[in-house]
Amino acid sequence: MESKIHAAINNLNTPNTEDPTPRFILPFSGAITTRISQFLRNKTGFDFGYTPGRKSSQFLSTHKDKLPPCPKGVYRIPCGTCPATYIGQTKRDLKTRLKEHARDIRNKKDSSAVSQHIVKNPSHQIDFDNAYIFHPEPKGYDRKFMEGLFINAEKFAMNANDGMQINSIWSSSLLPLLQSN
Numbered sequence: 001m002e003s004k005i006h007a008a009i010n011n012l013n014t015p016n017t018e019d020p021t022p023r024f025i026l027p028f029s030g031a032i033t034t035r036i037s038q039f040l041r042n043k044t045g046f047d048f049g050y051t052p053g054r055k056s057s058q059f060l061s062t063h064k065d066k067l068p069p070c071p072k073g074v075y076r077i078p079c080g081t082c083p084a085t086y087i088g089q090t091k092r093d094l095k096t097r098l099k100e101h102a103r104d105i106r107n108k109k110d111s112s113a114v115s116q117h118i119v120k121n122p123s124h125q126i127d128f129d130n131a132y133i134f135h136p137e138p139k140g141y142d143r144k145f146m147e148g149l150f151i152n153a154e155k156f157a158m159n160a161n162d163g164m165q166i167n168s169i170w171s172s173s174l175l176p177l178l179q180s181n
Helices: 006-013 033-043 094-105 111-118 139-155 168-179
Strands: 022-027 047-051 073-078 085-090 133-137
Touching: 006 073, 033 133, 073 094, 073 139, 085 094, 085 111, 085 139, 094 111, 139 168
Parallel strands: 022 047
Antiparallel strands: 073 085, 073 133
8 A cells, every 4th residue: 555655756756747727926915916816817717826015024124223332431420529539430321320329329328439428428419410431441351450540549539449459569550651641
């Protein structure tokens, strides 16, 4: 007994003696395409098939515009009342980081040096409007190294810690090179 697969293969190999009906492919445009193909099928005896038309997704772009990369680096936040300055580093947008500092002040968080400065000096105001990235640096390790270097060089740093521990030999050698740029 022959299996269905063998029968199908054998049928493929036997030549078809019937003349195939000519087939035309039309782009499908709804009910009007169906009516036209039925009319032509009755008049000509040809067979008709359809291809789908272009979809709206083929006309529209699915890609989002890329945002310009946010500057990464070491930033400075001055106190508006005294000469104290906070030095930090960020890989994110500076506005986002400043909002976090402002939230820490509102919540009086002990983990934030900026917030601790306000808790110790309630009459002081942090000058967020004059905060800026003064040393752009995309690489994480280099950013942390520079942060530690600049914290150690700041005379009135409000930072709670010194950042990355840097040997004083490096600080005295590198700072003049960085400040000359």
